[in-house]
Amino acid sequence: MSDKLVFRFDVQGDDFTSAGQASVQVKKNLRQLGFDTEVIKRVSIAMYEGEINMVIHAGGGTAEVSVTEKYIEIILEDKGPGIEDIEKAMQAGYSTAPDSIRSLGFGAGMGLPNMKKNSDSMEIESKLGEGTRIVMKVNI
Amino acid sequence: MTVESLAEEFGFKVLTMPSPEREICGAYIGDLLSWVMGKAESDNLWITIMSNLNIVAVATLADVSSVLLCEGVLLDDEVLALAESKGVNVLATDYSAYEVAKIISGAV
Numbered sequence: 718m719s720d721k722l723v724f725r726f727d728v729q730g731d732d733f734t735s736a737g738q739a740s741v742q743v744k745k746n747l748r749q750l751g752f753d754t755e756v757i758k759r760v761s762i763a764m765y766e767g768e769i770n771m772v773i774h775a776g777g778g779t780a781e782v783s784v785t786e787k788y789i790e791i792i793l794e795d796k797g798p799g800i801e802d803i804e805k806a807m808q809a810g811y812s813t814a815p816d817s818i819r820s821l822g823f824g825a826g827m828g829l830p831n832m833k834k835n836s837d838s839m840e841i842e843s844k845l846g847e848g849t850r851i852v853m854k855v856n857i
Numbered sequence: 858m859t860v861e862s863l864a865e866e867f868g869f870k871v872l873t874m875p876s877p878e879r880e881i882c883g884a885y886i887g888d889l890l891s892w893v894m895g896k897a898e899s900d901n902l903w904i905t906i907m908s909n910l911n912i913v914a915v916a917t918l919a920d921v922s923s924v925l926l927c928e929g930v931l932l933d934d935e936v937l938a939l940a941e942s943k944g945v946n947v948l949a950t951d952y953s954a955y956e957v958a959k960i961i962s963g964a965v
């Protein structure tokens with residue numbers, strides 16, 4: 718684990734002008750590292766959805782992407798309101814996004830299901846009033 | 858078919874075309890960004906009426922070959938500049954998504 722490659726990003730909350738920027742940067746980095754397009758696409762989707770959720774639902778947070786020999790690990794951490802019922806939030810179509818955000822094309826309630834589908838493992842820890850930590854791994 | 862030839866053959870307006878040689882393979886129609894992220898395949902033509910800034914990141918990450926704005930929707934200068942700088946092709950047409958699908962079917 719000592720020689721793994723790590724990228725770190727601060728994700729600004731409620732800033733839609735640069736939303737998705739960290740994910741776009743990670744895609745670029747993985748491309749330069751010569752990863753398979755399918756792996757890049759899965760990481761891109763999983764990370765984008767997590768990044769956008771931090772922007773919309775949590776007032777921002779941090780993203781850390783590590784490249785190891787076997788997998789790419791994405792850790793998303795925020796100090797937002799937390800998720801009350803994770804099982805419910807994971808359901809396709811469930812969303813608490815306000816109308817102003819829906820008009821931008823968000824709020825389909827498909828973000829967390831997309832993250833689950835595009836990662837090989839996904840763990841969510843969340844505490845109301847404290848924040849959320851999501852760890853996803855995409856096998857190489 | 859390349860993005861450039863598609864635009865030419867069907868008379869779509871070119872709003873920005875930084876990567877004219879990209880090949881189009883299939884299409885996806887949708888406006889809800891998470892559906893597009895989850896369902897659009899690499900090299901698809903993404904047909905939509907969504908035109909805000911966020912379509913640029915989605916087009917990049919979903920790896921579509923071009924965005925095609927239908928129903929006469931256009932882009933703000935800010936979005937246009939961002940798309941251009943990120944290498945995202947954006948075409949436009951007055952046709953509806955259904956009409957576009959009808960005319961391009963078989964070509965992509």
Ligand SMILES: Nc1ncnc2c1ncn2[C@@H]1O[C@H](COP(=O)(O)OP(=O)(O)OP(=O)(O)O)[C@@H](O)[C@H]1O
Nearest residue numbers: 770774775806812813823824825826827828829891
């Ligand atoms: N980081 C987070 N902090 C707090 N709540 C969250 C967070 N991520 C997700 N949620 C909650 O889980 C719900 C479902 O998330 P999901 O990403 O699936 O859908 P969405 O963000 O509402 O819409 P979409 O992702 O389709 O644009 C959200 O509406 C929100 O209530």
Ligand SMILES: [Mg+2]
Nearest residue numbers: 766770828829
């Ligand atoms: Mg979401």
